[in-house]
Amino acid sequence: MTPLTQLSPDELLFRDTVRDFARAEITPLVRSMDEAQKFNPQLLRKLFDLGLMGIQVPEQYGGAAGTLFEAVLAVEEISAVDPAVGVLVDVQNTLVISALMRWANDAQKQKYLPDLATKLTGAYALSEAASGSDAFALQCRAAVQENGDYLLNGQKLWITNALEAGLFLVFATLDPAAGYKGITCFLVEKDTPGFSVGRKEDKLGIRASSTCELILKDCRLPTTSIMGDPGKGYKIAIETLNEGRIGIGAQLLGLASGAWRHAALYARERKQFGKPLADFQAMQFQLARMAMEVEAARLLVYNAARLKDSGAEYLKEAAMAKLFASEVAERTASLAVEVFGGAGFVKDYPVEKLYRDAKIGKIYEGTSFMQLATIAKLTIPSA
Numbered sequence: 019m020t021p022l023t024q025l026s027p028d029e030l031l032f033r034d035t036v037r038d039f040a041r042a043e044i045t046p047l048v049r050s051m052d053e054a055q056k057f058n059p060q061l062l063r064k065l066f067d068l069g070l071m072g073i074q075v076p077e078q079y080g081g082a083a084g085t086l087f088e089a090v091l092a093v094e095e096i097s098a099v100d101p102a103v104g105v106l107v108d109v110q111n112t113l114v115i116s117a118l119m120r121w122a123n124d125a126q127k128q129k130y131l132p133d134l135a136t137k138l139t140g141a142y143a144l145s146e147a148a149s150g151s152d153a154f155a156l157q158c159r160a161a162v163q164e165n166g167d168y169l170l171n172g173q174k175l176w177i178t179n180a181l182e183a184g185l186f187l188v189f190a191t192l193d194p195a196a197g198y199k200g201i202t203c204f205l206v207e208k209d210t211p212g213f214s215v216g217r218k219e220d221k222l223g224i225r226a227s228s229t230c231e232l233i234l235k236d237c238r239l240p241t242t243s244i245m246g247d248p249g250k251g252y253k254i255a256i257e258t259l260n261e262g263r264i265g266i267g268a269q270l271l272g273l274a275s276g277a278w279r280h281a282a283l284y285a286r287e288r289k290q291f292g293k294p295l296a297d298f299q300a301m302q303f304q305l306a307r308m309a310m311e312v313e314a315a316r317l318l319v320y321n322a323a324r325l326k327d328s329g330a331e332y333l334k335e336a337a338m339a340k341l342f343a344s345e346v347a348e349r350t351a352s353l354a355v356e357v358f359g360g361a362g363f364v365k366d367y368p369v370e371k372l373y374r375d376a377k378i379g380k381i382y383e384g385t386s387f388m389q390l391a392t393i394a395k396l397t398i399p400s401a
Contacts, residue, residue, distance in 0.1 A: 023316055025091075032084075033091045039068060040099040048100045051226035052371055055218075057106065057182055058226075062139070065103075070096075071110050072135025074119065079131035086112065086261065087323040090268040094319075097272025098279070101375040102226035104269040106139070109178050112265035114140030117187060117203075117258045121246040126205060130185060141183035142262075143174040143206075143232055144255055151388050153259075154198040154252055158234065160190040168244075170204065170212070170237040176382075180215050180230035184208045188234070189251050201251035205243045212237030223374035259383065260333055261326060266383040267319040267339035270347035270376070274312045277347075277372045281305065281354040284367075295357070304357070308350050315343040334396040341389035344379035351376040 025033060047058050065071050073089045075081020082088075089111040097104030115134055118127060134140055149155040158172025170190050177186075186206045193200035206213055216231035246254050282305055285296040295301045318339040325332035354369040355362035362369045380386045 023313075023320060029088065029091065032088055033095060035068075036070065036092045036095040037098075039064075040096045040103075044096065044099045044103055048226075048368065048371065049365065051100070051102065053225075055220070055225045057102075057228065061103070062106075062182060065107060066136055069135075070107055071139070072115065072131075073111050074115055075131050075135040076119075079127065079135060081131065081135040085323075085327045086116075086264065087320070087327050090264060090319060090323040093265055093268040094272035094275065097269040098276035100226070101269055101273045101372070102224040104272055105224055105227050105266075106179055106182065108262070108265040108269055109142060110134070110140055113142040113258055113262045114185070114187060116261055117142075117245070117254055120257070121203070121254050122205075123245075125242070126245060130205070134185070138184045139179055139182040140185045140187065141177050141179040142258070143177050143186050143188045144259075145174060145176045147173070147175055151385055153255060154201060156189060156191045156201060158188070158190040159194070160192050160202055160204065162192070163238070166241055168204070168239045168241070170206075170234045170239060172234050173216075174232035174234075176219065176229055177232055178227060178229055178382075180232065181218065181228035186213075186232065187245070188232070189255055190234075192248055196249065198252040199249050201255070202248045203245045203251040203254045204239055205245050206234075206237065206239065210237055210239065221378075223371070223376070223378055260336055263336045263340040263383050263389075264319065264322045264326060264332075266379065267315070267322065267336070267343040270340075270343035270379040271312070271315045271319050273372055273376055273379070274308075274315060274343070274347040274350040277351045277354040277369055277376075278305070278308045278312050280367070280369050280372075281308065281350075281357040284358055284361075301357070304353060308353055311346045312350060315339070315346040318342050334393060337384075337389040337392040337396075340383060341386055341393070344376075344386065347379050348376040 051058055069082045070092050072081035073084040077083045093104045093108045161169045188204045188206045189201055191200045192202050212235050214233045216233045219229040285301050286294050288295045322332050322335040322339040325335055351373040355373050358367055358369055361367050
């Protein structure tokens with residue numbers, strides 16, 4: 019049986035290319051982007067040029083025609099350097115592009131996929147003030163006008179990539195009485211009248227990743243802006259978020275891997291009592307346990323991605339991967355700070371930032387409680 023972590027020659031080449039790029043091009047920008055709370059536009063251009071913003075887009079639309087597994091590899095390697103960059107790439111590939119490829123009609127694919135692969139950043143706008151874990155308690159409304167257009171009014175919160183995005187997948191309710199069956203997905207371009215990006219959140223971690231509110235005030239959209247069928251937005255949201263959890267699992271896996279690497283290198287270089295920290299058995303055991311947990315998270319994330327690419331059921335595995343990777347990321351980043359000692363508590367070393375970045379992993383793309391509920395539902399036998 020081939021180990022899940024064994025990569026094909028093409029996958030190895032792809033992973034190593036992304037790893038080299040991340041370490042060479044992203045590393046010098048991590049601290050400045052974090053402090054400025056702003057994504058470097060030149061870096062965004064390089065991500066497009068390397069094909070990392072359209073990994074699964076078919077060649078006919080100018081993409082790399084890759085797999086979800088390759089997207090996972092990219093997000094993992096980028097997040098090992100900066101999870102804020104990793105989540106931008108993740109949302110682009112596993113949420114926005116994934117949804118368009120599955121649900122958009124031919125005209126919509128022709129219009130948006132070539133740009134998403136080469137120059138257009140996307141955002142996924144589902145969350146609202148009253149709809150977090152209860153994702154379908156939407157207050158954003160879409161009303162049908164006499165000429166057949168739709169008028170959208172409402173507010174979205176915590177939208178990743180909001181400042182960089184030119185295309186937004188906005189979920190709104192056509193018929194509140196229909197509950198989740200009234201939810202519809204609209205493709206909204208940034209310059210649409212009545213649509214605006216509001217306040218940017220001042221976050222604990224992943225600060226270079228923009229997280230903003232969206233404001234829709236009499237935002238008029240044609241029928242052609244609907245992706246999928248009216249009232250079927252809930253299906254798009256559910257199935258896309260299931261895949262997106264694997265991407266977030268990859269981000270958190272990369273974060274944990276990066277934190278472990280920094281800790282292991284520092285333990286080898288830092289000397290106490292006349293010898294490196296890594297020569298002390300207590301430190302060796304701590305680093306060994308961290309390595310074991312990172313590898314276990316990798317197995318779960320890779321397995322979920324392989325299952326999705328093969329067309330098999332993957333919902334339980336995606337929930338497990340996201341949940342466990344979030345726990346490992348937080349634990350590994352915390353231990354990495356302790357390995358660095360006082361140096362780990364200051365911004366001169368990278369583990370302080372990774373520790374701040376890790377916390378969001380237990381919250382977005384479905385909280386830990388929601389993942390546990392999914393796992394319980396799919397594993398515990400019914401009475």
